[in-house]
Amino acid sequence: MKNLQPLFKSIIILLLSFGTVNQLHAQSTVVRGTITDAKTHQAMPYVTVTFANSTIGGGTNTQGRYNISTTGKYTQIQVTFVGFKTTTRTIETGKEQQINIALIEDNQALSEVVVKSGKKKKYTNKDNPAVELIRKVIAHKEQNQLENYNFAEYKQYERMSFALSNLSEKFKTKRIFKNYQFLFREQDSTAIGGKTLLPLYQEEKLSDNYYRKSPYAKKQVISANKQVKYDESFVDNQGLTAYFNRMYQDINIYDNNVSLLSNQLLSPIADHSPDFYKFFITDTLKDQQPNLIELSFTPRNTNGLLFEGKIYITMDGNYAVQNAQLNVNKNINLNFVRQMQATLAFEKNNDGKYHLSQSDLKIEFGINKNKGGGIYGERLVSVNNFVVNSPRTDDTYKGPAQVIAANAAEKDDTYWLMSRPDTLDAAAASIYKNIDSLQTIPSFKKTMDIATLVLAGYKNYGTFEVGPANTFYSFNPVEGLRLRFGGRSTPLLSKRYYFETYGAYGTKDKEWKYFLSSTYSLNNKSIYSFPQNYIRASFQHDTKVPGQELQFVQESNFLLSFKRGANDMWLYNDIFRLDYVHEFSNHLSYSLGFKKWNQNAAGSLQFQNLLPNGGLNNVGTIHTSELSGSLRWAPHEKFYQGKLYRTPIPDKYPVFTLSYAQGVKGLAGGDYNYQNVTGNISKRFYLLQLGFTDVSTEGGYLFGQVPFPLLDIHHANQTYAFQLYSYNLMNFQEFVSDHYASIAIDHNFNGFLFNRVPLLKKLKLREIIDFKALWGGVRSENDPMNNANLLRFPSGANGGTYALGSTPYIEGSIAVGNIFKVLRIDFVKRFTYLDHPGAPEYGVRAFVKFDF
Structure with a gap:
């Protein structure tokens, strides 16, 4: 009997629907049908069908069907379409009827044909x-x-x-x-x-x-x-x-x-x-x-x-x-x-x-x-x-x-x-x-499984998936050969509980690294589904390059192994995090968090301060406990949720982010009191035929006295891949600030200039210019030159760490995009602080992106 309920439900809906339709149409004239081409017998879309001598009507759909109705007492319908003879048909008032019509081409004979040869007249807007x-x-x-x-x-x-x-x-x-x-x-x-x-x-x-x-x-x-x-x-x-x-x-x-x-x-x-x-x-x-x-x-x-x-x-x-x-x-x-x-x-x-x-x-x-x-x-x-x-x-x-x-x-x-x-x-x-x-066919499931491994880097085993594959092997100066293996649970295990883990080992430092994470979804949806509402606890013991900001790239990615210059100043981090994230359907979201962070120097990086006798003292672990909160509003935002990241779909709407962090001395072993406020606004501007411009502005201010690892270490990039929101000719840890402002501008002309060059327009290349500027500095209270107890700024093969002065850091690039439809090559120039040891003035960077 239970299996028959959908049938009864459908019959009841049909009866009620037909009853309602009959009541609505009792006094209405309803005409429906199909319009075709009399010659080809093909259905004709977008044909205008109206009640004669009125504006009441509609158009045919892509299958040539129309459906119009009125309570007026009209006796004819009229069918019109460009290039065809207008046709009228008599209808019955107050009834529902079907009328199919075949339209005839309107071939009007020309009274005279004149053929002239000569120079083609130049097109002009004047007197046109x-x-x-x-x-x-x-x-x-x-x-x-x-x-x-x-x-x-x-x-x-x-x-x-x-x-x-x-x-x-x-x-x-x-x-x-x-x-x-x-x-x-x-x-x-x-x-x-x-x-x-x-x-x-x-x-x-x-x-x-x-x-x-x-x-x-x-x-x-x-x-x-x-x-x-x-x-x-x-x-x-x-x-x-x-x-x-x-x-x-x-x-x-x-x-x-x-x-x-x-x-x-x-x-x-x-x-x-x-x-x-x-x-x-x-x-x-x-x-x-x-x-x-x-x-x-x-x-x-x-x-x-x-x-x-x-x-x-x-x-x-x-x-x-x-x-x-x-x-x-x-x-x-x-x-x-x-x-x-x-x-x-x-x-x-x-x-x-x-x-x-x-x-x-x-x-x-x-x-x-x-x-x-x-x-x-x-x-x-x-x-x-x-x-x-x-x-x-x-x-x-x-x-x-x-x-x-x-x-x-x-x-x-x-x-x-x-x-x-x-x-x-x-x-x-x-x-x-x-x-x-x-999706029930085993061969299809197998094909999708292979495609997911190749494209997303995960191999699915039902309740658990292993990956990402591009992190299984990498190398760096501190760890040497790094081997990593991990994965995470899938919704087949639970929609509410998610677990993620990995283990890694360096053959040079002979250290094990690991990560454990547990997430609980509060809205009974996947944590990868919008809107998110979850709480997460995690612990990580691993290495990190200070000042390296990764966007849509997984840590330990094999391609990150290749870097320019010296990059042996690293950290060993122990990070415990407790985070709560809540998104709303209007794309306003907030997050609250607690972070206990222990930092130890690795590689050639050293934590040192000055002793009263002028000697250097090696400092061990930096202990930090931090409470944080952030607000983000991205009106009308659209994105694709991949296995690892949300990939935003660019649009004209801005994105606003405001973050606050409070360091608490004495909380869970924290050694420092400070407050850090950061704000960011990003937006795309469309400039008619001149293309579009992506603009990102950011500012931050840190209150309190802290050692340099807790200052804002500006996002540098020593890889050969161009990064839109990092400084591509800045060295890792080169600049730190306790107050700063920045702007990044990336303008794509979409071929506006190259399309006018005969030899280039066939290649469909696109010209791009990029500009970045960073203003900032370190207040006297955070300058180790004025306080011997503070950790000294590091020095190394790349010249070490500096505070920005009155001159901003500036770099820019000219790029050729759409090479083979996927490749962008940037020719980058650094304009300031060229006297720093190891500071490159020029560079060539590549960026792979699929664009229409």
Whole structure:
């Protein structure tokens, strides 16, 4: 009987739904159907279907289906599309009916054809009617945007899907896919990503969206969400969604910049678009209501981050966009993009203005732009029930910008069948079931296991995974050959309890190092899932290079073994930590911690102070006990949670961090009282066609008297890898401060200059400039020259440790990026403190990064 409950539930839902639909439509006229091309019999998307002599209607979806309704007494529907004859059909008032229509091309005969040869006229903006028209569109942008209304609301359906594309029959029949044949499907050969597809991912969302002009609020309430989900041991499903959403953002053609694939492309109706695009009037459509002008555009520089395509402008005084077809030129400086096609459709509101009714963005990626398999992705968005200037209660607009209903992921197939604005084709509808079936196949699990080991560095053994593999072997001057082995528990053991450990041994210092960590999740979610809420206790006995800051690189990584100059001044650390971390859904987070830290000098580093007779005294362990707290706010932050790190997805929103640490003398053996305050602000700025700039500013102040290992040891880098937020020509421990301020600026021109050089633009290289400056110093109370009891600043092969003076530390670099699509080479110059022994003036550094 229990197994029949879902069936009864579905029948009840269907009966209630049909009853509700019948009540709603008792006095309504409902017309639905499919629009096709009479010649090719292909379905036609984005065709406008309205009740004749009204603005009530809608557009067809990507399958050519439409569904419109009204309570008015209309007797005809009208179907219009650019290049086809307008068609009307008689309908029955007050009834639900299906009408399929085949449109006929409008081939108007030319009365005269004149062919002339001669010199091609040079394109100019002056006295160009197409440019005059686009300037009118630009002048009317504000009135045609959502922000023109005091209030607006609408329902939205969104579907995103990804598949391996353009697959050959040879690929399909490979032995590895023997058990996966049920996944393959054929794609329309005329579409992007043609030939055979292997679906990988699909997600659907239904949401209610609310906008208020003053005070500003824009809120999305996701009522239903359906997603292909992979085993969390291999894939961060939440992060995957965030990454795809960042790549395939909403396209607002009225914005100056359109975000796409973590880049920004200039809109054809941006304020200064005539400076970057060529415009041509290619058709006038007077049989449309309203009349339309077809405006074609192409980039002046085909390598630039620009679109090409057509927009259809209304000639009813609004100068609004009714339809748009956006593509990219094959020469565009975008990596891995074979084809891109975005189609936008707009509907007329009751007030005569237009709103976006549908957008369809399709992109095919491939390592080789011309042949071979690739990845095809599509994001379809449909908007309906658009209502303006109908305010809701204040509670509607309060809270975070996006809210997900508690039962959003629990909607069943019946709900989706009733709620989707269109019907999924058989292949799309089966992907959820197919991927679930795929993950039960042992060969697939084995393949994912191997991929996780290669890409993430972990080998899964069910409740425990071993890794990361790139830390198993490394070497350094203090430990010699370092062997390390460790791992951590997985959610299969427990969602609340997590354990992590490793052991390491140095053949030169003959010392064992180890780490133990235990974490308890307070919200019954994985500690790697957002939002985090956990408490963690850990103990570590290991070595460390003072002043080395690792970002998205694991300690003991084999590649860190290779360093320039002398780097034999190390520490042996014993660190016990107790941390509490709490994140909120609005990306505000805080942490509280206790840290007991014992430091011992290693290698050539020595802890020494002066005796009254002028001799040197070797000091043993530095004991510190510290209480700490931090606040972090990253509005609208998106990231991908990997096995080791959260990888942020760059965006225009700033990130604020404020940290405070209090050293307590006498607490758990601590020897020092001090307070340390640090603040950081980071943000990306988009500069139209000039690219983007990443800026990070930081400042800190330490109150109290402490030995130099407790001062701020500025982040140096002696590896050959370029690090964005470290000083790449500063030596380890070269500078310390008890107060400082810094700025780091990294500007990527995205090929703006190289695209204008004939020999370089084919290589699609990108030019980058980087600048870093650090101001700081050490107060008299922390200067060992003024206090014999303080530890002396070290001296060594690299010249030792210094306090910054009145001159800031400055370095900068000029870089060439996108080499082989993944490599950045920086030519770095250091401008100050060149008199320090071992201070390099120039250097070459490399940085591997996958960018579109």
